Structure formats: C-alpha cells, structure tokens
Amino acid sequence: MRRRAALFYPQLALTLVLCAFLIVPVALSIAAGVTVNFQQGLKSGLTLRWVAQVWDLYSETIYLSLQIALTCLAATLVLGVPLAYVLARQRGWLARLIEELLVVPLAVPGLAIALGLLLSYGEFKAFRTSWLFILVGHVLFTLPFMVRAVLAVLMSIDLKTLEEGAASLGASFGRRFFSVVLPNCRSGILAGALMVATLSIGEFNLTWMLHTPLTKTLPVGLADSYASMRLEIGSAYTLVFFVMIVPLLIALQILSRPLRRRARPAAATAEAAS
C-alpha cells in the first residue's frame, strides 16, 4: 500500500466533518419525520402518522407546487428554447446584451423582484390572487437556466452546417427546427428542464411574497409548518419534499458530470441561484 502524505488524515477528517455537517441534519430530519416522539428517540417507535397528517394538512400545497413546476417547465421550454436558438444564431452585440440582461433576475434577490411585481400588478386582483401570479415569478427566475443550458449545447455543435445541409435537401424552416435543431440540443433541454423543475419546486424567496392563503406552494407550507407545528410534522413534511426533489438532484448530478468541464461559466452562474 502506498504511504499517505502526513497531511492526508487531518484533511480527510476536515472533509468528513463538512460532510457530516451537511448530511447529519438531513438524516435527523428524515428520522424525526417517522418517529413517534423525536425527543424520546427511535425507541418510541416508528410511525407514518406524521406523514399522513402532512398529507391531510398540506396535500394541496404539493399539488399546487407540481402544477406550477410543470407549467413553468412548459413555459420555459416554449419561451426559452427558441430564444436560445436565436442567441446561438445571432452573435452580435444585441444578442450578447440580451444574454447579459437575462441573468439579471438571478443577481437581483427574489424579494426585490417580488416587490416590483406586487407594486406593478398588485391592483389586478384576479391576477394577483391566482396561482398564475406565482407562475410568473417562477418563469422569470428559471428562464435563464433553460436558455443557458440549451445555448451551451447549441454553441458546442456546428449548427450552421447542420442547418445548411438540411436546407439544401429542401427542408423548410419548421422542419429544420423540429427535426434538426431540437434533437441536437436534447441534452441541454433535459439539463435545463431538470434545473427548472428543481428550482420551481423549491422556490421560496419570490413565492412567499406572491402567495395568498389560497395559493400556498410546498415551500410556503414548509415555512408554515416549521413555525406552527410540532417538530415531527415539520420533519415529515420535509421528508415529503426530499422524496420529490432528491431524485431530480441526483439526475442533475449525473447529467452534469460530462458537461461540467465544457460549460464552466454557465455552471458558475447556475450556482448563483436559490
């Protein structure tokens, strides 16, 4: 066996402490969500009572979050993929300006954007009180991720040659877009879609300001349960949230592995979110 450097073990210890710092509370909260009495520990027995109670109290928030996440995904696909294509085709100053502008909603805190939305559209009561108001905030916040993910892939392929080839064979614009461009940026669309869904399901900063008592999303419900319910219910609710979001996060991790080196700047902006 190769001898480890003298500093190997102290460094390993620090890394393990960091890892424990991140994972221990996750594990504790999962455990608390299925324990009869967290204060007494696991010996008080395991139960699904808290999860059932969460379902009774908060199932609507879960449905609404899924509804908003899926609609938001559809909206970012319809708006974002064509925009990414335009930005990939036009590399002038205007395209670069739009690209820069598009990232500004990520740099401005969600709270500020929500205030702006409330001050601009607050008086349109029907809009203000519907779930569409929350959807608008989510689309704004997730659109840059879709555009950047698709744009990164489009920039890495020879779009021009592909399109010219198809055009020379007589393919119309619509045909080229749907059967040449879109299939070629599949991986970017998938990465963008996972990111959009993950961010929308977890979005709180904007949503808290935009929601009404009748339009509560999952994270809004979480904040409510943390503040007013016993620890076990908050934990069970968090467990439900993890079950929804962790598969998305793992899929993102797997998907981003080969992309990581290529799309560094995009990833750096992506990490600025939440």
Place this chain on the structure above:
Amino acid sequence: MGPARRDRARLFLLAVPAFAVFAAFFLLPLAQLVAVAGQGPEGAATYLAVLTNPRYLHSLIATILLSAAVSLATLALCGVAGVFLERNRFFGRPLLVALLTLPLSFPGVVIGFMVIMLAGRQGVIGELTTALFGTRTVFAYSMAGLFVGYLYFSIPRVILTVMAAAEKLDPRLEEAARSLGAPAWRVARDVIVPALMPAFISSGAIAFATAMGAFGTAFTLATNIDVLPMTIYTEFTLNANFATAASLSLVLGAITWIALALARSAAGATVAAAG
C-alpha cells in the same frame, strides 16, 4: 422578401415571446421599484434611506459583515477539502463528493430547518452539550444560526468550483517548491492559494451575493434577525412602507449584482489563464 431577410424576421419572431415576458414581468417591475422608491415621504432622499437612517445602515452593515464572514469561512474550509478531494483517490470518495454537493438546490427554508435540527431547541448540538456539560446549547434562532445556515448552503457551491480549479493545478510547481525545501504551509501559501485565487474570488463572490439576498433561512429561524432582507420584508408587510422597502431592495440588488459581476469577470480570468 429575400431569404436572408425572411430568416432575420423569423429569428426576431422567435425571440419576441421571451422578450415580451421579460419586459412585462422584470423590466417594468424594476422600473416600478425605482419610481416607487422616489415617492417616499422624503422624496428623492428615500433612495439614500439606507445611509441616512441609522437602523437601516446598521442592518446593511450587519448583513455585509455576516455575508463576508460566511464567504471567508466557506473558502477556507472548501479550499482544504476541495483540493484534498481532487488530489486523492480513496474508497468512498465519489460518495463524499456526491453528499457534499447534494444540498446544492435546497431552498432557504429547508436549510433553516436543517439549522434547527442541528442547533435548535431539540437539536443534536443541544443534546450533546446536555450529555457532556449538563447545559443545553441553543443558537439556531440568532445571527450565529444564520451564519451556520449560510455556511450550509455555500459549501456545495464553493466546493464544486474549488475542485474544478484544483484539477488544473500543475503538481510540478508544488514538487519544485518542496524540493527546494519549502514546508507544507509555505507550499500552500505561495503556490496553491495564488493558483486558486480566481476560483476563490469567483465562488466567494457568489457565496457573498447569495448570503446577502437570502431570505428563506432567516425567515425560518427568527423574523427578528437584523439582516437587510428581513428589514425589507418587515417594512413592506408590517409597516406598509413601500417606498423604503423599494429603495432598500434596489440597494440590495445593486450590491448582489456587483458581487456577481465580479464573480463572472474572475471566472473569465480563470478560463483565459487555463486556455
């Protein structure tokens, strides 16, 4: 109409929907913030409320100090762990990397709850100190709790950037330094840290900006923690002081935007240096 012009018209049409949504729901609200901030009781002076009102100024300084402290602590911890993980191959390493980056997209509210699990009234740290010293340590519902929460969500972001940068380090430079008799701390200070500096600046600025603007964690822990996002929230919802809330939001937005612009230019420098 020629084919080139038709092509341009088509591209324009494809970009219109996204741009319309962006203009209506981002540019207009932003302009509205600027307009409302100028209509405060003190008129245009409301823009400077953050500097002229001691309470807001205090809140701004506290937020900046907290965010800076979190960024520096995260950089120090992730600098060591990131270089370590990139340099060494051992059993369980991929799992460690996966676990360290898993909380990347946890929302602020959930991170607040994680802090409560660690340092809250029923938290594990309290249990440990009760067993060891007979007194229960609880610090979740304060600035210290917020520090822990921001550390929690900065670690996954920073460690990814540090690992990517450490991958590009040239081990020969360190060997040269070592063969010239430099002790480990000098190698770290004079070779590794300077080479990682662009990654530190870029990920540190991202951590700083995120901590400045974060709202969910503070909201979960305690609504009376004196940080700027909480101040804005209180002014808006409890005091209905729209002008001040708008002006403070603009200040907050400007600070995070500048920090992120810095991050992006530093990231650009890394790319250029590696290229």
